[in-house]
Amino acid sequence: xxxxxxxxxxxxxxxxxxxxxxxxxxxxxxxxxxxxxxxxxxxxxxxxxxxxxxxxxxxxxxxxxxxxxxxxxxxxxxxxxxxxxxxxxxxxxxxxxxxxxxxxxxxxxxxxxxxxxxxxxx
Numbered sequence: 001x002x003x004x005x006x007x008x009x010x011x012x013x014x015x016x017x018x019x020x021x022x023x024x025x026x027x028x029x030x031x032x033x034x035x036x037x038x039x040x041x042x043x044x045x046x047x048x049x050x051x052x053x054x055x056x057x058x059x060x061x062x063x064x065x066x067x068x069x070x071x072x073x074x075x076x077x078x079x080x081x082x083x084x085x086x087x088x089x090x091x092x093x094x095x096x097x098x099x100x101x102x103x104x105x106x107x108x109x110x111x112x113x114x115x116x117x118x119x120x121x122x
Contacts, residue, residue: 007041014038073098 014034017027080094 003041004045007038007045010034010038010041 014031016022017031017034077094077098080097083089084091084093
């Protein structure tokens with residue numbers, strides 16, 4: 001059972017435990033631990049919801065940063081292309097300022113079991 005579905009059951013159990021026909025020994029042994037468990041469960045759910053909200057805000061900030069960085073890089077690339085044009089440089093001169101995109105490489109570039117430094121079969 002998930003915590004969110006357990007809490008209502010635990011609250012119902014706490015109410016039943018408070019009924020007058022429940023033996024005092026049972027009440028004495030279980031009332032406080034059950035109340036602590038309910039309180040801790042509620043706090044855990046609130047903390048989880050706060051963590052999800054924080055994760056969403058962080059994702060939004062990352063996306064915004066990426067957009068800003070991309071905008072700046074496009075501006076730099078445009079300026080470099082203008083300089084290259086004025087100086088009559090080759091078109092690959094601008095590419096020297098930007099590293100190759102490593103993400104474009106496939107993840108399976110090395111076969112499984114290959115040791116570092118070994119040549120790869122083609």
